[in-house]
Amino acid sequence: MTEHFPSKIGLSQQFSCSYLPEQQEQLLVILDPSCYTPARFEGLLELGFRRSGDQIYRPHCPKCSACQSMRIPAKRFIASKSQKRKFKKAINDFSVTVSHKERDEYYPLYEKYISLRHSDGSMYPPNRLQYESFLFCHWLPITFLELWHESKLIAVAVTDTMPNSLSAIYTFFDPDYEQYSLGNVMIMVQIDHATKLDKDFVYLGYQIDSCKKMRYKSQFLPSQRFVNDVWIDQVS
Known part of the structure; x- marks a missing residue:
């Protein structure tokens, strides 16, 4: 370090x-x-x-x-058979674009996502001030990885860009497309984007094993966890 x-x-x-x-x-x-x-x-x-x-x-x-x-060593990531299948289906059915500016379509999608997927959480009810103060940053370049179904925006992964890594801040998507596992797909989109940019890591935020909503992160392997101030490899 x-x-x-x-x-x-x-x-x-x-x-x-x-x-x-x-x-x-x-x-x-x-x-x-x-x-x-x-x-x-x-x-x-x-x-x-x-x-x-x-x-x-x-x-x-x-x-x-x-x-x-938790972070993913991007160049070492190996998708499981299930992850490969979901990623391939999403990439075949939809298109991925990269934006460095917010679009008008973002907030309505965020509002729909929070209202339908997280109505029991601290971010409900959504509002624009909360959305802006949580996701955006004045001192750091932000990348928006987008998933489109033809002309319809269906997912956005808000991603910070550093010299040697990316940091996944938040992903929101259209609940009507829930069958595609878009939360997991967008993590793989971020990992794929990191490898194309020759970045070493994708930081996924905090893993909380006892919280059911957070367990999906542990499915991405190999990974590393910061335990007692040391990064520990996780391979299973």
Whole structure:
């Protein structure tokens, strides 16, 4: 690791965890302005940090360590037979495009996704301010990997771009196409995009084994988890 732990760090108040409601969540928040560049942020990703909007943070919960950063070594990824089948079907039926600017179609798709797929979560009901403050960032280049069914936008993977890696921020898709497993497909689209750009890693955020909604990430192998401040290979 090339990045040192920043000296200017804040600690948030405790609040109820949105993934494990019985737990209290607390965050370390980066306060040093010099950290807010793609290269410095990439070093912080290696230390288990992540971004939400313009803010860089890492869980620092008083009684829980369930959140483990997860990344895919893009050039070593081997899709399972099921993943290959889903990816091939989606690529045959739809088209992938890359955009570096937000489109008007994004927010209606996001709103539909949250309303129909996550009406029991902390992001419901959706609104534009929440959407913008969560997904977008003023100091980092963002790539939007899109999936289109002819002229209809059906999925967007919001992806941060750093010198040697990509970071998957959030994917939203049309629930009418749920049978295509678009959440999993868009992770493979990000991994494929990373290999084309010769990036080393795709960061997938935090894996929480005890949270059912998060378990899908563990299906992508080989992967690495950040456990006790060390990246550990996961092959099964």
